[in-house]
Structures are given as structure tokens and as C-alpha cells.
Amino acid sequence: MAGDLSVRAVSRAFGGLQAVRSVSFDVAPGEILGIIGPNGAGKSTLFNMIAGEVKPDSGSVSFEGQVITGRAVEAIARRGLVKTFQTSRPFGSLTFLENVMVAALSHAPSMAAARAAAREQLERVGLGHRADVPSAWASTGQRKRLDIARALATRPRLLLLDEPFGGVDLPSVDSLIALLQALRSTGITLVVIEHNLDAVQRLVDRLIALHLGEIVTMGTPAQVTSDERVIRAYLGASEATHA
Ligand SMILES: Nc1ncnc2c1ncn2[C@@H]1O[C@H](COP(=O)(O)OP(=O)(O)O)[C@@H](O)[C@H]1O
Ligand SMILES: [Mg+2]
Numbered sequence: 298m299a300g301d302l303s304v305r306a307v308s309r310a311f312g313g314l315q316a317v318r319s320v321s322f323d324v325a326p327g328e329i330l331g332i333i334g335p336n337g338a339g340k341s342t343l344f345n346m347i348a349g350e351v352k353p354d355s356g357s358v359s360f361e362g363q364v365i366t367g368r369a370v371e372a373i374a375r376r377g378l379v380k381t382f383q384t385s386r387p388f389g390s391l392t393f394l395e396n397v398m399v400a401a402l403s404h405a406p407s408m409a410a411a412r413a414a415a416r417e418q419l420e421r422v423g424l425g426h427r428a429d430v431p432s433a434w435a436s437t438g439q440r441k442r443l444d445i446a447r448a449l450a451t452r453p454r455l456l457l458l459d460e461p462f463g464g465v466d467l468p469s470v471d472s473l474i475a476l477l478q479a480l481r482s483t484g485i486t487l488v489v490i491e492h493n494l495d496a497v498q499r500l501v502d503r504l505i506a507l508h509l510g511e512i513v514t515m516g517t518p519a520q521v522t523s524d525e526r527v528i529r530a531y532l533g534a535s536e537a538t539h540a
Pocket of ligand 2 (some may be wrong): 340
């Protein structure tokens with residue numbers, strides 16, 4: 298099926314630190330799955346292993362029925378699985394449109410086609426009016442949308458979004474939720490790492506809670522956020538931070 302993902306017992310250590318330990322889950326086509334967990338839980342490492350940036354020590358990842366474990370980022374992206382960065386890195390001196398064109402060039406047969414595709418994706422994320430200004434002028438919320446437009450320009454069927462609500466001001470949260478839901482309604486599967494529990498609960502169909510590299514629990518947002526072990530993991534993490 299288009300956009301489905303299967304993660305089987307993936308593990309990764311950095312030196313003596315087990316960042317991710319035997320994590321398994323499936324994502325259905327067109328689903329929005331959220332991944333929560335305190336800082337250092339292993340969320341980004343998990344995404345990096347799925348997207349091809351980090352090789353798992355063991356385990357496997359399949360996308361649309363094909364094993365993609367350990368393949369290069371570009372090869373995985375060409376198959377339709379793309380990750381946006383936790384800290385996005387647009388080229389500040391390029392305009393919004395040019396930034397998206399760079400991504401669109403991977404699929405477009407000509408500059409004109411890349412320009413047209415880029416304009417379409419900018420409109421889609423609500424940034425059409427910013428097309429011709431330098432992306433260095435972007436607000437945090439606009440940078441997140443620009444990031445999504447760049448990812449969309451590569452025509453993904455599954456998007457991995459690492460903290461898309463990070464630093465986004467409150468009024469923009471609702472419109473970002475609406476944008477992500479609109480993407481899903483066009484058939485794109487979404488997996489979203491998010492720190493903002495309120496936003497993620499309103500967005501996702503299902504949640505996975507990670508802690509110390511392992512899945513603590515998964516289920517509906519209501520189930521997961523009311524789970525004692527999840528609450529304790531978050532409280533423990535914030536106590537550790539303030540200690
Ligand atoms: N490239 C790396 N080298 C060494 N340690 C890393 C590396 N990437 C992540 N880690 C460590 O792995 C753990 C999980 O990190 P990460 O996946 O970024 O967690 P999260 O995204 O949930 O905050 C952390 O302790 C982090 O310091
Ligand atoms: Mg992270």
C-alpha cells in the first residue's frame with residue numbers, strides 16, 4: 298500500500314549509550330502517528346534510522362513493502378519517504394520560492410517546471426505571498442512551513458516531521474494542524490515527533506511514547522497521555538532538568 302511503514306526491532310547505540318532499543322511499530326497508509334517522549338528519549342535517532350541518516354545496529358525498516366534499512370537518504374527520499382529537520386536549514390539568501398525550487402529540481406524536468414512546482418507547494422502551505430522575499434526573513438512558523446513545502450516538492454508519500462510545532466506561536470498552531478490534516482487528506486502518511494503535547498493530541502490518530510530508547514506505550518492520544526508511566530517519564534525528565 299502507498300505510504301505504509303514497518304519498523305522492526307531497530308536499535309542503535311552511540312558509544313556506551315543505547316539511544317534506541319528494539320523499537321517496533323507500524324504506520325498505516327494515510328495515518329497520522331505521533332511520537333512523544335522527553336529530551337534524549339531517542340525520537341530523532343529513530344527518525345534518522347528510518348530516513349537513512351543513521352544506520353541501525355540491528356533491526357529493519359520497510360517502506361511500502363520494501364526493505365530500506367541502511368539505504369542512503371537520497372535513495373529513500375526517491376522512493377517517497379522524506380524527513381524534515383528538527384532545526385530547518387533553508388538557504389537564507391535564496392528566496393522562499395528558490396528554496397523550494399532546489400528541492401523540486403530532484404523531480405522536475407526543467408527549471409520552468411521546478412519553478413511551477415515550487416510555486417504550487419508554496420501556495421499549498423500558505424506561503425504564496427512570500428515567494429520572492431529572502432527566506433532569511435522567515436518567522437519560525439514560516440520556516441516550518443517552508444520546510445514542509447521543500448519536502449512536498451520531492452513528492453513524498455510519507456513525511457517524517459521532527460518537532461514541526463517547535464517555536465511556533467500559539468495562533469499559528471491551529472493553522473499548522475489544519476495544514477497537516479489537509480496533507481493527510483491528499484493521501485500523505487505522516488509521522489510526527491512532537492514536544493507540544495496539546496498540539497500533537499489534536500493532530501494524531503495514534504501516539505507512541507518513547508522513554509530511554511524504548512516504547513513505553515502506544516494507543517489513542519487519550520490513552521497514552523493519561524498513562525502513569527508516560528506521566529512519570531515526563532515528570533522525571535523535568536525534575537532531572539531542574540535538578
Ligand atoms: N550522533 C550522536 N552521537 C552521540 N550521541 C548521540 C547522537 N545522536 C543522539 N545521541 C544521544 O542519543 C540519545 C537520544 O538522542 P535523540 O535521538 O536526539 O533524542 P530525542 O530526539 O528524543 O531528544 C541522547 O542521549 C543523545 O545525546
Ligand atoms: Mg530530537
